Amino acid sequence: MIDFFYSIDAAIFFFINQTISNPAFDKFFVFITEVKNWYIAYLILLGILVINGGKYGRIAALGAIVTIALSDQISSSLLKEWIGRIRPCNVLDARIFTDSVGCPSSYSFPSSHAVNNFAIAVFFYRFYPKLKWVLFITASLVALSRPYVGVHYPSDIFFGALIGSVIGYATSLAALKTNEYLNSKSQNKSTV
Numbered sequence: 001m002i003d004f005f006y007s008i009d010a011a012i013f014f015f016i017n018q019t020i021s022n023p024a025f026d027k028f029f030v031f032i033t034e035v036k037n038w039y040i041a042y043l044i045l046l047g048i049l050v051i052n053g054g055k056y057g058r059i060a061a062l063g064a065i066v067t068i069a070l071s072d073q074i075s076s077s078l079l080k081e082w083i084g085r086i087r088p089c090n091v092l093d094a095r096i097f098t099d100s101v102g103c104p105s106s107y108s109f110p111s112s113h114a115v116n117n118f119a120i121a122v123f124f125y126r127f128y129p130k131l132k133w134v135l136f137i138t139a140s141l142v143a144l145s146r147p148y149v150g151v152h153y154p155s156d157i158f159f160g161a162l163i164g165s166v167i168g169y170a171t172s173l174a175a176l177k178t179n180e181y182l183n184s185k186s187q188n189k190s191t192v
Helices: 002-019 023-033 035-052 054-083 112-127 129-148 154-191
Strands: none
Touching: 002 129, 002 154, 023 035, 023 129, 035 054, 054 112, 054 154, 112 129, 112 154, 129 154
């Protein structure tokens, strides 16, 4: 039974990694899969939340930092080490973008890119529901970039998205409760 599911996973991997490959996708997916290409956007967005978002935006910014720290540690330090799944680029004849991405030596399951991006997408969706399309399309494209560049199986990104969504939902509950508590506390002070 495990062999059957692995064969499906490998077939979908090859479809994403090889069948749909083309020069435009090569440039696009290699660019968006690289976390350092997102740093400036992250800093600008957090700055906007802190400067223009009021107390609500500052809670969202702090919650986002906690969400990413938590999701990254759960996926990278806990689950990957516990499960120990070898990456497809080490066992399959995958297209690897060695110049830019390479084949990491860390384990494959779950995809930290998928966990982190879906955690933050769900977290911000709960704070800013009007942004849902941008958040979930971006998270999906970043997750899809991982099998495209040959470093994750589709099941790594699927379960990574589920795990990240749970983490994002949990941290958003805590952050929104914190916001409610602070609002009620400030209202009590203003009525005294």
